Amino acid sequence: MDTILMIFFLFACEVAAQRSWIGWMRRRHVSQVQKWYGTHIDEEVKAKVPSMGGVVFLLIGSGMLISSILRGDSLGMAFWSYPLLSALVGLADDLLKFRGRSSEGLRSLQKFALQVVTTLLWFALLAADGVVPALLGSCSIGHWIWPLALFFAVGVQNSVNVTDGLDGLAAGGCLVSFGVLMYLSPDPYYGAAAGIAVSLGFLWHNCHPAKVFMGDAGAHFLAGLMASCAFTGKGVLVLVPAAAGFGIEMLSVVIQLIAIHGWGKKVFRMSPIHHHFQLLGWPEDRIVIRFWIIHALMALMIIAAGNALAPLFAHV
Numbered sequence: 001m002d003t004i005l006m007i008f009f010l011f012a013c014e015v016a017a018q019r020s021w022i023g024w025m026r027r028r029h030v031s032q033v034q035k036w037y038g039t040h041i042d043e044e045v046k047a048k049v050p051s052m053g054g055v056v057f058l059l060i061g062s063g064m065l066i067s068s069i070l071r072g073d074s075l076g077m078a079f080w081s082y083p084l085l086s087a088l089v090g091l092a093d094d095l096l097k098f099r100g101r102s103s104e105g106l107r108s109l110q111k112f113a114l115q116v117v118t119t120l121l122w123f124a125l126l127a128a129d130g131v132v133p134a135l136l137g138s139c140s141i142g143h144w145i146w147p148l149a150l151f152f153a154v155g156v157q158n159s160v161n162v163t164d165g166l167d168g169l170a171a172g173g174c175l176v177s178f179g180v181l182m183y184l185s186p187d188p189y190y191g192a193a194a195g196i197a198v199s200l201g202f203l204w205h206n207c208h209p210a211k212v213f214m215g216d217a218g219a220h221f222l223a224g225l226m227a228s229c230a231f232t233g234k235g236v237l238v239l240v241p242a243a244a245g246f247g248i249e250m251l252s253v254v255i256q257l258i259a260i261h262g263w264g265k266k267v268f269r270m271s272p273i274h275h276h277f278q279l280l281g282w283p284e285d286r287i288v289i290r291f292w293i294i295h296a297l298m299a300l301m302i303i304a305a306g307n308a309l310a311p312l313f314a315h316v
Contacts, residue, residue: 003187006194006197007193007200008197009197010193010194010197010198011200011201012201014060014197014198014200014202014204015205018053018201018202018204019205021053021056021212022053022205025050025212026050030052031047031048041278041284046210046213049210049211049212050212051098052091052094052098052217052218053214054087054094054215054217054219054220054221055091055215055217056202056218057083057198057217057218057221058091058217058221060198061083061084061087061225064189068080068189075232077125078128078232079191079228080189080191080228081122081125082118082122082224082225082227082228083222083224083225083228084221085118085224086118086119086157086223086224086227087221087224088118088217089106089111089114089118089216090161090216090217090218092105092114093216093217094215094217115158116150116154119153122153123146126231131231131232133149133231133236135236135237136234136235136236136237137234139235152227152230152239153231156223156226156239156243156246157219157220157223157224158250159223159246159250160173160174160219160220160222160226161220162250162272163246163249163272163274164213164218164219165272165275166287167208167210167284167285167288168203168206168207168208168210169274169291170214170219171202171206171214172199172203172288172291172292173245173291173295174195174226175196175199175203175292176245176292176295176296177195177226177242177243177246177295177299178192178193178196178199178225178226178229180241180303181226181230181233181238182196184233184234184238184241184242184303185229185233186233186234187229187233189232191229195222195225195229199222202218208284208285226239226243240302241299241306242299244295244302245291245295245298248273249273249274252268252271252276255267256268257271274287
């Protein structure tokens with residue numbers, strides 16, 4: 001019951017705070033700058049939509065962190081520090097875009113370096129509390145887990161970030177991810193519950209036609225929260241079913257880059273793959289809903305496959 005009440009409470013906070021934040025951004029013309037190399041579909045409409053809606057997520061995350069500090073819960077502090085550290089990297093990117101009135105903020109290598117540094121700092125906080133993430137469940141590989149954990153933590157940040165390109169796409173995907181995390185992994189710090197509440201509350205304003213965009217700060221916050229839930233719960237590989245849909249989006253970017261630089265050809269009309277379907281003429285809401293469905297089905301398939309294979313490794 002506490003979890004249900006937490007979801008309702010944080011949902012109401014997100015909806016109300018986001019409404020006020022949208023009004024503030026409109027008055028100051030904090031809107032989305034469209035990429036010159038984008039699809040140019042509904043560009044004039046989207047250019048007027050306020051961005052940086054993910055700043056509200058930081059307020060909720062900060063409240064949860066303060067609660068852990070007041071309780072003297074060092075592991076709780078470490079848990080909530082990562083979504084906030086991740087969000088600060090995204091916020092720096094958002095602010096640079098706004099100041100320069102450009103679609104380009106941090107350079108790719110700059111963002112990657114900041115993601116790595118903040119993740120390593122978080123690992124140090126976990127290690128100080130004696131936490132070494134498991135690979136999955138009771139399967140542990142000791143300190144060899146850290147390089148793999150770094151790959152997944154940084155990877156999920158970029159995967160959620162590239163998915164945030166259509167109204168409701170990333171927020172709905174995060175809703176599925178946190179639902180999977182709540183099912184698969186313990187939730188001692190209400191991380192998955194908070195993720196569900198924030199995703200639902202943001203969708204209230206972000207569903208098509210969107211009144212606000214998430215921005216990098218929001219995408220990084222939600223991705224960081226996924227990593228916190230997995231790494232302090234059942235293990236690093238829990239992110240595989242939880243973030244399966246985001247993985248497909250990131251994979252499409254990798255495939256496109258390899259094809260362009262390796263063979264001088266495109267596999268997709270544009271990547272990430274949701275833009276490919278936009279250019280094929282699919283309506284935005286159809287792409288978004290089908291992404292949610294595929295994300296959920298992929299998570300179920302991976303969970304089912306894992307359950308079927310579990311007995312084979314029970315005595316290994």
